[in-house]
Amino acid sequence: MEKQDGPDSGEARIDDPWYDALASGWGELDGTGAPAPVVPPARGRPEDRGVRAADIYLEVQRSAAFQEVRGRYRRFVVPSVAVFLTWYVGYVVVATTAPQFMARPVAGAVNVAMVAGLGQFLTTFLFTWAYARHARLRRDRAALDLRWDTQELTRGVAGGGR
Amino acid sequence: MTGNHQTLALLLFSVFVAITLGITTWVSRHRHGSAEDFYAGGRLFSPMENGFAIAGDYMSAASFLGISGLIALFGYDGLLYSVGFLVAWLVVLFLVAELVRNCGRYTLADVVAARMRERPVRIAAGTSSVTVSVLYLVAQMVGAGSLVALLLGGTSGAAQAWTVVGVGALMIVYVSFGGMRATTWIQIVKAVLLMGGAIALTVLVLLRFHGDFDQLLRTAAQRSGHGTAFLAPGLKYGGDWTARLDFISLGLALVLGTAGLPHILSRFYTVPTARAARRSVVWSIGLIGGFYLMTIVLGFGAAAIVGPDAVRGSNAAGNTAVPLLALDLGGGAGSTGGTVLFAVVAAIAFATILAVVAGITLASSASVAHDLYASLRRRGAKPRSEVAVARAAAVGVGVVAIALGLLARDLNVAFLVGLAFAVAASANLPVLLYSLFWRNFTTRGAVWSVYGGLVPALVLVVLSPVVSGSPASLFPGVDLQYFPLENPGLVSIPLGFLAGWLGTVTSAEPPDEAKHAETEVRALTGAGAV
Numbered sequence: 001m002e003k004q005d006g007p008d009s010g011e012a013r014i015d016d017p018w019y020d021a022l023a024s025g026w027g028e029l030d031g032t033g034a035p036a037p038v039v040p041p042a043r044g045r046p047e048d049r050g051v052r053a054a055d056i057y058l059e060v061q062r063s064a065a066f067q068e069v070r071g072r073y074r075r076f077v078v079p080s081v082a083v084f085l086t087w088y089v090g091y092v093v094v095a096t097t098a099p100q101f102m103a104r105p106v107a108g109a110v111n112v113a114m115v116a117g118l119g120q121f122l123t124t125f126l127f128t129w130a131y132a133r134h135a136r137l138r139r140d141r142a143a144l145d146l147r148w149d150t151q152e153l154t155r156g157v158a159g160g161g162r
Numbered sequence: 163m164t165g166n167h168q169t170l171a172l173l174l175f176s177v178f179v180a181i182t183l184g185i186t187t188w189v190s191r192h193r194h195g196s197a198e199d200f201y202a203g204g205r206l207f208s209p210m211e212n213g214f215a216i217a218g219d220y221m222s223a224a225s226f227l228g229i230s231g232l233i234a235l236f237g238y239d240g241l242l243y244s245v246g247f248l249v250a251w252l253v254v255l256f257l258v259a260e261l262v263r264n265c266g267r268y269t270l271a272d273v274v275a276a277r278m279r280e281r282p283v284r285i286a287a288g289t290s291s292v293t294v295s296v297l298y299l300v301a302q303m304v305g306a307g308s309l310v311a312l313l314l315g316g317t318s319g320a321a322q323a324w325t326v327v328g329v330g331a332l333m334i335v336y337v338s339f340g341g342m343r344a345t346t347w348i349q350i351v352k353a354v355l356l357m358g359g360a361i362a363l364t365v366l367v368l369l370r371f372h373g374d375f376d377q378l379l380r381t382a383a384q385r386s387g388h389g390t391a392f393l394a395p396g397l398k399y400g401g402d403w404t405a406r407l408d409f410i411s412l413g414l415a416l417v418l419g420t421a422g423l424p425h426i427l428s429r430f431y432t433v434p435t436a437r438a439a440r441r442s443v444v445w446s447i448g449l450i451g452g453f454y455l456m457t458i459v460l461g462f463g464a465a466a467i468v469g470p471d472a473v474r475g476s477n478a479a480g481n482t483a484v485p486l487l488a489l490d491l492g493g494g495a496g497s498t499g500g501t502v503l504f505a506v507v508a509a510i511a512f513a514t515i516l517a518v519v520a521g522i523t524l525a526s527s528a529s530v531a532h533d534l535y536a537s538l539r540r541r542g543a544k545p546r547s548e549v550a551v552a553r554a555a556a557v558g559v560g561v562v563a564i565a566l567g568l569l570a571r572d573l574n575v576a577f578l579v580g581l582a583f584a585v586a587a588s589a590n591l592p593v594l595l596y597s598l599f600w601r602n603f604t605t606r607g608a609v610w611s612v613y614g615g616l617v618p619a620l621v622l623v624v625l626s627p628v629v630s631g632s633p634a635s636l637f638p639g640v641d642l643q644y645f646p647l648e649n650p651g652l653v654s655i656p657l658g659f660l661a662g663w664l665g666t667v668t669s670a671e672p673p674d675e676a677k678h679a680e681t682e683v684r685a686l687t688g689a690g691a692v
Contacts, residue, residue, distance in 0.1 A: 054676035054679075057676060057683050060687075060689075066687070070686055077256050077257065080256060081252075081253070081257065084249065085417075092242065092246070092413040092414075093410060095395040096395065096409050096410055099395045103390065103391065103394030103396075107376075108379075108380070109376050109379035111394055113394045114379075117238070120245045121245070124252055125448075128251075128447045132441070140437060146683075146686075147687040147688045147689045147691075151689050154689070
């Protein structure tokens with residue numbers, strides 16, 4: 001419980017979105033010294049946001065680098081979501097409509113239902129591991145470069161980073 | 163049973179309350195009074211801390227006592243619940259956690275409002291978030307009241323009512339003084355206690371059966387009186403087709419609802435980056451999955467050691483299965499070990515409820531202050547006053563929850579939780595997914611999608627057998643029952659998605675391509691994230 005003092009001691013860091021020491025890994029943002037972009041409160045956002053800031057996001061969105069990151073994300077997430085939702089809905093439907101099938105013994109007291117239920121736990125853990133690994137190896141680096149470039153571009157124009 | 167375990171349980175619970183109040187005081191000494199601090203705890207929690215806090219926010223007493231009780235009484239059908247509660251986290255991890263962290267500031271409405279005309283969208287998303295939170299909150303308050311009656315023997319209505327008032331008052335104190343930081347630490351402490359308690363009991367159960375899971379299952383099946391049917395689905399949800407459809411509806415609501423729960427979404431803003439949000443979800447999936455695996459052992463353990471008849475004799479819904487199991491594992495009623503274990507389990511259950519209600523109250527006060535008040539107030543109020551509004555909103559939400567908790571005392575807790583999930587899945591999830599992934603989504607689509615899920619979900623419940631038309635319903639004398647299912651998810655979730663699509667294609671306003679680009683770039687890269 002004493003640890004709560006840790007994140008609290010240093011008022012300056014709290015407003016610095018670049019501070020990422022907690023998400024340790026590779027020292028991603030060290031030494032950039034970038035000032036926090038001033039973010040106005042969401043409800044009072046100025047209407048005069050620079051037109052150019054919007055153009056920058058469109059430009060980044062059309063860039064090959066961004067399309068690659070988005071493609072990698074979608075190529076992993078879309079099939080995985082389809083697979084695990086089908087597997088889960090199939091499990092629930094079979095359990096409610098075909099209990100006789102689920103009651104078939106497999107080994108000892110363990111039956112098909114038990115195997116399928118524990119299988120759901122196992123696949124959830126496997127999907128979690130695969131997603132985290134894919135994101136770490138295939139997406140994080142490229143996304144971070146893009147974040148940095150985008151913020152560099154938007155910093156100069158009216159409206160700031162947001 | 164003697165009064166010893168009750169005294170000890172009260173003592174342990176007082177210790178927990180004292181510790182959490184200590185945390186709240188400690189945290190509020192350091193507070194800066196900024197919105198960032200109040201809603202997001204300064205965004206400086208580590209993934210592990212946040213993972214524990216998410217697990218603490220999610221694993222309610224309904225899971226700890228309710229699911230293991232269901233397994234003890236109905237065998238395999240109880241396990242179906244826990245699978246839904248866990249698989250839901252894949253939806254959160256894959257589609258929501260990182261993107262929401264990158265796009266929003268404090269609430270769900272932030273993500274949607276960034277692309278749309280802000281006012282109508284914020285009012286819609288704020289309204290549905292508050293509705294979901296209040297439903298969930300009432301469920302927990304009702305649970306707290308009946309838990310006290312069960313565990314401390316105070317079966318009188320007065321004890322139950324005072325517990326609801328006491329829990330409500332404590333959560334108001336935690337949230338309005340300590341904000342997100344105190345709430346997070348309370349959830350971490352609670353998650354550690356809950357996991358510790360569950361691990362200890364699981365080990366004791368497995369020791370009793372010499373580590374033989376097969377032996378445990380066979381004993382449970384034999385004592386249940388159902389034989390091998392106890393280990394297969396169908397004892398609870400295997401009746402007519404209405405009951406089966408009802409369970410499919412519930413299963414859908416469970417798996418899609420988690421990603422729309424406001425108090426879960428707000429937890430992603432307490433870490434510095436999307437990467438950290440992802441890693442906290444990985445932590446929480448590990449913790450929650452491990453916990454539900456243990457409830458399976460505890461549930462079958464209670465069936466095998468305590469026996470379904472003794473469980474049903476103590477509480478018809480099975481909610482006391484785990485405390486009774488603890489009493490038996492410690493050496494039986496009257497023994498020191500049994501008394502201590504029973505008291506520990508009871509205290510953990512209280513701690514669980516307190517931590518969960520604090521998390522939900524905080525999320526709903528954020529929706530009231532950041533979304534509703536900010537959209538509806540007159541122009542020109544100072545930004546600083548938003549935190550003051552949020553603190554006041556926490557008090558208001560707490561009072562409403564206490565009042566509803568007292569009124570709804572006799573409602574089934576699991577039903578209320580299932581309903582909250584159904585509303586979250588119908589009203590919050592479609593608008594969130596459309597905003598993040600659909601290029602042509604418009605303001606009208608967003609507003610229609612929220613109300614198109616929220617209104618049918620609530621109306622279908624009013625027309626369901628829960629409210630009227632059967633002897634077990636709220637108003638048995640009236641007959642408004644036109645909808646056969648208790649859980650509206652099967653109909654209202656598709657309606658929410660459909661309404662969002664319909665609103666978008668009929669919209670006169672063209673979709674804003676630049677804002678879509680901004681949302682997409684920010685969501686996937688974290689550019690401009692706070």
